[in-house]
Amino acid sequence: MLSHERIWRAIDRLAEAHDLTPSGLAKRAGLDSTTFNKSKRFASDGRARWPSTESLSKIMEATGSSLREFTSMIDGAASGTDYTQPALNAAAGLAEPSHLYDMSLRGVPVVGMAQAGGGGFFDDAGFPVGQGWDQVQLPGVDADNNTYALKITGDSMLPLYREGDIIIVSPTASVRKGDRIVARTTEGEVMAKILKRKTATSIDLSSTNNEYDDLSFAITDIEWMARILWASQ
CATH class of the missing domain: 2.10.109.10 (Umud Fragment, subunit A)
Structure with missing residues (x-):
């Protein structure tokens, strides 16, 4: 099941896989550098915020990642898998992990x-x-x-x-x-x-x-x- 924590952790993993900070990832995607800051992940009343579909689309485009690769990172956020660049290559089809799934x-x-x-x-x-x-x-x-x-x-x-x-x-x-x-x-x-x-x-x-x-x-x-x-x- 998807959760706020797993989505944000997947964004962090995508940044790490490309040797970027979350701020660096946001800049590469043409977003405000604070878009993925920790402070932006919760509203002032403490409720969890979700990243926008537009920001997710832009970071995948900026890093050349597919939706399938990004969802593998969401899955990895729950399982503890370390999605480095070799793992991204595997997700792209070189040695596809069996646990990948599509996020519709x-x-x-x-x-x-x-x-x-x-x-x-x-x-x-x-x-x-x-x-x-x-x-x-x-x-x-x-x-x-x-x-x-x-x-x-x-x-x-x-x-x-x-x-x-x-x-x-x-x-x-x-x-x-x-x-x-x-x-x-x-x-x-x-x-x-x-x-x-x-x-x-x-x-x-x-x-x-x-x-x-x-x-x-x-x-x-x-x-x-x-x-x-x-x-x-």
Whole structure:
């Protein structure tokens, strides 16, 4: 089973196999040098972050590694295998280890958050419907058939989410106090927030950007809420 720790360790192994630090690997891939820093692997609230699909694609391209080779490193992160350059060569087909497996990429519907507020993309319970959805490839994140993605707009969730980040949302996952969620109001506004409090009559939402005040809604003013499972960084 994939895990946050194993994915990040595989990135470290890929860097080591090419005599690079994680910062050096990020630079080679054209990413910010801090992309893979230890501090970027957890949010300010201590929750684990996942690397983005875009960053994984770029480091594989920059090092000439295939998805199969990268997944072998994920497997090695659990088994303790040392994936040096000879092992990478073996993974490429010279002496292929029998335990290699493919990590499938799954297409998930994605739409801009501002666009989503226009209507026609969700049913009354927050499940994706209609036309106009694009697709994003999602590796290594548990998802059901109703999972979808939204592109962040605005800065109310800085530094957690930035303009253009993609969040993966599940309308079937349970939502609890403190969860990061997407909420849609009856007026059609779609927003990413943190569920601060929910009672029988009201819902309080907060932002991670201190420049934004908390929001309070009557329960009847919220059409639906869905939990955020994962976000690109």
